[in-house]
Amino acid sequence: MDIVVEHLTKRYGPQKAVDNISFRVKAGEVLGFLGPNGAGKTTTMKALSCFILPDEGDVKIGGFSVREHPEEIKKHIGYLPENNPLYQDMNIIEFLEFIAKIHEIPKHLIQERLLDMVKVCGLEGEKHKLIKELSKGYQQRVGLAQALIHDPDILILDEPTTGLDPNQIVEIRKLIKRIGKEKTVILSSHILAEVEATCDRIMIINNGRVVVDGTAEEMRKQARGNEILRLGVAGGDINDIFEKVMDIESVETVDFIDFECQILEVQSYSNASSVKAIFDTCVANNYYITELTPIETKLEDIFRELTTH
Numbered sequence: 001m002d003i004v005v006e007h008l009t010k011r012y013g014p015q016k017a018v019d020n021i022s023f024r025v026k027a028g029e030v031l032g033f034l035g036p037n038g039a040g041k042t043t044t045m046k047a048l049s050c051f052i053l054p055d056e057g058d059v060k061i062g063g064f065s066v067r068e069h070p071e072e073i074k075k076h077i078g079y080l081p082e083n084n085p086l087y088q089d090m091n092i093i094e095f096l097e098f099i100a101k102i103h104e105i106p107k108h109l110i111q112e113r114l115l116d117m118v119k120v121c122g123l124e125g126e127k128h129k130l131i132k133e134l135s136k137g138y139q140q141r142v143g144l145a146q147a148l149i150h151d152p153d154i155l156i157l158d159e160p161t162t163g164l165d166p167n168q169i170v171e172i173r174k175l176i177k178r179i180g181k182e183k184t185v186i187l188s189s190h191i192l193a194e195v196e197a198t199c200d201r202i203m204i205i206n207n208g209r210v211v212v213d214g215t216a217e218e219m220r221k222q223a224r225g226n227e228i229l230r231l232g233v234a235g236g237d238i239n240d241i242f243e244k245v246m247d248i249e250s251v252e253t254v255d256f257i258d259f260e261c262q263i264l265e266v267q268s269y270s271n272a273s274s275v276k277a278i279f280d281t282c283v284a285n286n287y288y289i290t291e292l293t294p295i296e297t298k299l300e301d302i303f304r305e306l307t308t309h
Helices: 041-048 070-074 092-102 107-120 136-148 166-180 192-198 216-224 238-246 275-284 299-307
Strands: 003-012 015-025 030-034 056-061 077-080 154-158 184-189 201-206 209-214 228-234 251-258 263-268 288-294
Touching (some): 015 209, 030 041, 030 192, 107 166, 166 184, 166 192, 209 216, 209 299
Antiparallel strands (some): 228 288
16 A cells, blocks of 8 residues: 655644655555654654644545545554553553454454464563563564554554664564565654664655655765775785876775775776776786775765755
């Protein structure tokens, strides 16, 4: 089921929390929704889940508009808000049964859905515990189970790993990736490694506007521009090696990274690659390459560049 956002705008008083954004999420896609605090991520997700109405624009899910058919849309959406509201004095089975009844799942199917959710979300050993007795990681699993209990086509997760330890983050990440093979998922986070490891596509929002939309690799290529290589060469004087590499036609600049270990940083001209020419130069001069790796732009650097200006 596709999600189509058209010129979405939401104001709180004089402030535009979301400012005329448009995007599309295809069925079966996992979209990472990134942005600093206050960027408009949560407001957008609340509009998608029919929790709030936009001031301008529209959201269409499976062809239904959030303005005209919110009740129909809610049937197809599972939503895990950032604060994960759970009834602490209920045990897991009682809570999920309660949620199943809210979603009007037929009585004869509830037990089957409960067992499915307990298995899918890894709650078998905890299912009879009170929710308040669970760790933060298991409470997040219960939150995912309640979002999935009615078998929605779309899953919207707002900061699903907030407050988890590294082991719990890995477990929740694996669970989301498994779920993402069958459903359309929008995952909001400010943890870049989590989004890159989990999502097919990344969208960064800042000050209520989309500033970039694409895969992590596409973002790196766009930010990187010219090819930059880390080059280690031995078998000759480092200054001679420097001059030989600098003489390569496709090379724009050469800098020393580590003089003693003979490591250079080589930048090529726009739309050029120097890898083969470097190899040929080393062979011709009886040098040998100890290292030749592209220097990748970190996603953190791209994020910082896009959200601090």
